[in-house]
Amino acid sequence: MRLDKLLGNLKYGSRSDIKDAVKDGRVTVDGIVISDPGLDVNPETSMIAFDGEPVFYRKWVYLMMNKPKGVVSANEDSIHPTAVGLLQHPYDRFDVSICGRLDLDTEGLLVLTNDGDVLHRIISPKAEVFKTYEVELKSPLHDYSQLETGVRIKDGKEQYYITLPAQVEPTGERTCRIRISEGKFHQVKRMIEAIGNEVVGLRRTAIGGLTLDPTLAPGAYREMDYEEVLRAIG
Known part of the structure; x- marks a missing residue:
């Protein structure tokens, strides 16, 4: 990989910025100043x-x-802090995407990656990756049988459909x-509303077989290896 492309991908500046930095002797490879x-270069070795x-x-x-609550599952937002905005060095240099968004007031497990294949395998409806949520209700839950057969709710486009x-x-x-294996707009909330509760x-606690690390405080994150990610995508 070209050195300037590598540094550009990692947000060290524009191509001209990087060219100037190299010219000024600010970049080294294996301890040698590069001109x-x-x-x-091989960044892995x-x-x-x-x-x-x-x-x-x-x-x-x-x-x-x-x-945490109050954080938007997005890369940019003009009003609220974003999940991607919580990332600090060195992870803030990567162009990551969120694998399955959470509402502003919903907390819990997010997976962020720059691997498009993993992203697709988690969020694609065809993959049927189950997401697990811990739900607190306004009223006692007496009859939930409708949820287990499917309820009629609106999706993000305000069109009615029957949930799986x-x-x-x-x-x-x-x-x-x-x-649930779907991820429609406000789905869990709307499913609960459909049976007369609120x-x-x-809080999302799992994606597939990947469980939220209990040691992570709200807003905290950690890197995973691919073997751990496989728990989410099967």
Whole structure:
């Protein structure tokens, strides 16, 4: 890979910025000051530094985040803080996407990656990856059989449809665990509304077999290896 392309992909500046930095002797490869921005480098085997700081490189990066309430599942937003905006160095240099968004007031597991294949395999309806939610209800949950057969709700385009059967496990008088393989707009909330109740707290705890790390505080994240990601995509 060309050195200037590598540094550009990692947001060290524009191509001209990087060319100037190389010209000024600010970039080294294996301890040697480089003068050619087009030098072919292998970032997986060479030690590259910019202004004396090692360049952190991953072809694919996989992050698990515990999204807090009040944070938007987005890369940019003009009003609210974003999940991607919570990332700090070195992960803020990667162009990651969110694998299955959560509502502003919903907390819990997010997976962020720059691996388009993993993104598709998690969010594609055809993949039928189940997501698990811990739900707090306004009123006691007496009859949830409709959720297990499918209820009529509106999607993000305000069109009615019948949900696929959900797996429901009561965990208390006003709490339950719901597993669904779809990801429609406000789906869990609208499903609960369809049976005459209301969600007052919602937290995603798992995507497929990938469970939220209990040591992650709200807003915290950590890197995962591909083997761990496989738990989500099967």
